[in-house]
Amino acid sequence: MRKKARHLWRTFWYFCQEAWLGLLRNGMMSVAAVLTGMVALLILGSSLLLQANLAYLADIVESQVEIVAYLRDGTDARERTSLLRRVERIPHVREVRFVSKEVALARLQESFKNRVVLRDLLDTNPLPDSLEITVHDPARIPEVVQEVRRVPGVEEVTYGRQVIDRLLALTRTVRFTSALGVALFAGVAMVIIVNTIHLTILARRQEIEIMKLVGATNWFIRWPFLLEGLLEGFLAAIPVIAFLSLAYIVGVYRLATVIPFLPLLEPPAILPRVALVLVTTGAGMGIGGSLISLHRFFHPKEPRARDPLGRPRRKPIHPLGRLRVR
Amino acid sequence: MIVFQGVSKIYPNGVKALQGVNLHISPGEFVFIVGPTGAGKSTLLRMIYRDEVPTRGKVFVGSQDVTRLPSRQIPYLRRRIGVVFQDFKLLPHKTAWENVAFALHVTGAPEEEIPRRVGRALAVVGLLDKALSFPHQLSGGEQQRVSIARALVHEPPILLADEPTGNLDPATSWEIIQLLAAINRRGTTVVVTTHNKIIVDMLRKRVVELSEGMVVRDQQHGLYAQEG
Numbered sequence: 001m002r003k004k005a006r007h008l009w010r011t012f013w014y015f016c017q018e019a020w021l022g023l024l025r026n027g028m029m030s031v032a033a034v035l036t037g038m039v040a041l042l043i044l045g046s047s048l049l050l051q052a053n054l055a056y057l058a059d060i061v062e063s064q065v066e067i068v069a070y071l072r073d074g075t076d077a078r079e080r081t082s083l084l085r086r087v088e089r090i091p092h093v094r095e096v097r098f099v100s101k102e103v104a105l106a107r108l109q110e111s112f113k114n115r116v117v118l119r120d121l122l123d124t125n126p127l128p129d130s131l132e133i134t135v136h137d138p139a140r141i142p143e144v145v146q147e148v149r150r151v152p153g154v155e156e157v158t159y160g161r162q163v164i165d166r167l168l169a170l171t172r173t174v175r176f177t178s179a180l181g182v183a184l185f186a187g188v189a190m191v192i193i194v195n196t197i198h199l200t201i202l203a204r205r206q207e208i209e210i211m212k213l214v215g216a217t218n219w220f221i222r223w224p225f226l227l228e229g230l231l232e233g234f235l236a237a238i239p240v241i242a243f244l245s246l247a248y249i250v251g252v253y254r255l256a257t258v259i260p261f262l263p264l265l266e267p268p269a270i271l272p273r274v275a276l277v278l279v280t281t282g283a284g285m286g287i288g289g290s291l292i293s294l295h296r297f298f299h300p301k302e303p304r305a306r307d308p309l310g311r312p313r314r315k316p317i318h319p320l321g322r323l324r325v326r
Numbered sequence: 327m328i329v330f331q332g333v334s335k336i337y338p339n340g341v342k343a344l345q346g347v348n349l350h351i352s353p354g355e356f357v358f359i360v361g362p363t364g365a366g367k368s369t370l371l372r373m374i375y376r377d378e379v380p381t382r383g384k385v386f387v388g389s390q391d392v393t394r395l396p397s398r399q400i401p402y403l404r405r406r407i408g409v410v411f412q413d414f415k416l417l418p419h420k421t422a423w424e425n426v427a428f429a430l431h432v433t434g435a436p437e438e439e440i441p442r443r444v445g446r447a448l449a450v451v452g453l454l455d456k457a458l459s460f461p462h463q464l465s466g467g468e469q470q471r472v473s474i475a476r477a478l479v480h481e482p483p484i485l486l487a488d489e490p491t492g493n494l495d496p497a498t499s500w501e502i503i504q505l506l507a508a509i510n511r512r513g514t515t516v517v518v519t520t521h522n523k524i525i526v527d528m529l530r531k532r533v534v535e536l537s538e539g540m541v542v543r544d545q546q547h548g549l550y551a552q553e554g
């Protein structure tokens with residue numbers, strides 16, 4: 001068992017060395033593949049961070065959304081109580097709070113701190129009495145708003161839906177444009193990877209031919225090339241992850257000091273997930289590129305051979321003959 | 327045991343390389359395949375190690391019909407058949423030792439067995455003292471010995487040689503053929519294609535002559551050309 005494990009490990013090590021040699025041999029092509037891969041992953045990573053934060057923000061805003069019903073001026077205490085009862089009986093309503101015009105003014109004053117003294121500016125209080133209504137489920141807000149509008153004594157109803165809608169629209173735009181960018185650069189990266197692997201295959205054509213002749217299995221022959229592609233994918237992903245992590249940590253810290261109330265995802269909550277996606281995508285690009293290249297080399301398009309009756313043959317005619325590139 | 331049953335090969339370009347070939351080679355035999363250029367000698371060898379499949383007919387190696395071998399089984403067939411080429415097919419940046427070891431490495435042989443097996447193969451071809459030379463530092467005959475050592479390293483029951491002396495001078499050719507004969511005496515089935523009249527006539531082994539893809543002569547203790 002130990003022997004077997006050691007053998008597997010040696011074989012794997014051999015593949016890694018071959019892959020690394022291939023990468024070095026291709027020099028500038030490998031660099032180009034890694035760099036374009038990096039651009040694709042950088043777009044993907046930043047977009048994921050942005051999207052996650054926008055979604056987080058939308059969630060928070062949504063959970064804090066309240067319906068505010070402004071009451072007609074001159075509503076007396078008795079009317080107020082019955083109004084409150086009616087609103088409380090509307091389905092999905094969780095809590096109803098009465099905010100008198102005096103309290104509203106005090107709050108407004110609060111938000112201005114002491115820069116302006118409202119009492120000095122206004123001789124009467126222009127703010128109406130209002131009800132602050134919270135619901136159990138933010139998705140029910142539109143229905144509840146409809147109901148509240150019908151209650152006599154309610155003059156106007158507002159809620160924070162617009163903010164959420166705009167946030168969601170922004171998220172969609174970010175997702176769409178970044179998807180385009182990722183697709184473009186990932187495509188270019190794949191094309192370059194396909195070509196670098198192809199160069200490696202050509203450089204090792206003689207070796208491959210001999211490997212086949214002495215009885216190496218196809219998978220044994222393919223592994224080093226797959227690893228070379230994988231390596232290129234990893235080499236693209238790792239610096240991007242390092243850069244984005246650092247930038248995000250610093251960015252969150254900076255923003256937190258400038259705009260303290262802006263809700264941002266904590267780095268540990270988002271970075272591991274983004275890193276995982278980036279590594280997987282990088283690996284996918286690399287392995288995908290290698291597979292395409294290997295497939296093109298081992299199964300080139302050639303006129304389908306026919307048997308004497310003119311039927312296309314199902315089996316390849318000369319599996320090794322393809323290696324004799326003319 | 328190698329058996330050809332009514333084998334024909336028509337290449338996709340329409341060339342009829344073999345036509346209705348029947349052949350039976352017993353274990354331990356030494357067979358020369360002769361015939362003019364284009365007669366189908368190489369094609370015949372390639373059928374044995376499944377580098378080509380016949381258009382018609384069957385080819386057996388042991389009890390196995392190699393024309394029906396699933397492609398994932400081909401590597402295991404080739405480990406039982408050593409192949410030697412006129413152009414040696416050695417890797418230029420590997421030493422003689424590494425070229426032979428390569429065949430074991432890439433077939434996943436146990437690492438600790440490799441030195442012993444490579445050493446033995448190089449000893450059989452008498453080239454242990456040149457083990458650390460690169461191909462360009464070796465003479466043609468020596469390079470051919472390395473490629474024979476590589477073909478032998480799996481200790482195959484069958485050794486195929488496609489014009490192994492094509493690039494060598496008469497004396498060296500003779501040495502190589504002697505080596506193949508010695509390998510045959512140890513029990514390995516050896517099939518050699520050649521244009522070398524002198525060698526065939528000296529050895530007086532079984533001779534199979536091909537002409538335009540057909541077996542026109544199959545003679546024990548034969549000469550290069552038909553007597554009389």
Ligand SMILES: Nc1ncnc2c1ncn2[C@@H]1O[C@H](COP(=O)(O)OP(=O)(O)OP(=O)(O)O)[C@@H](O)[C@H]1O
Binds near residue numbers: 361363366370
């Ligand atoms: N891969 C191929 N595709 C098409 N035609 C081929 C192929 N290989 C060989 N041929 C043709 O098949 C015929 C037999 O070729 P083969 O190589 O078997 O001859 P040979 O007896 O080995 O000749 P030589 O003595 O010159 O080596 C020739 O006419 C050759 O042109």
Ligand SMILES: [Mg+2]
Binds near residue numbers: 488
């Ligand atoms: Mg030939």
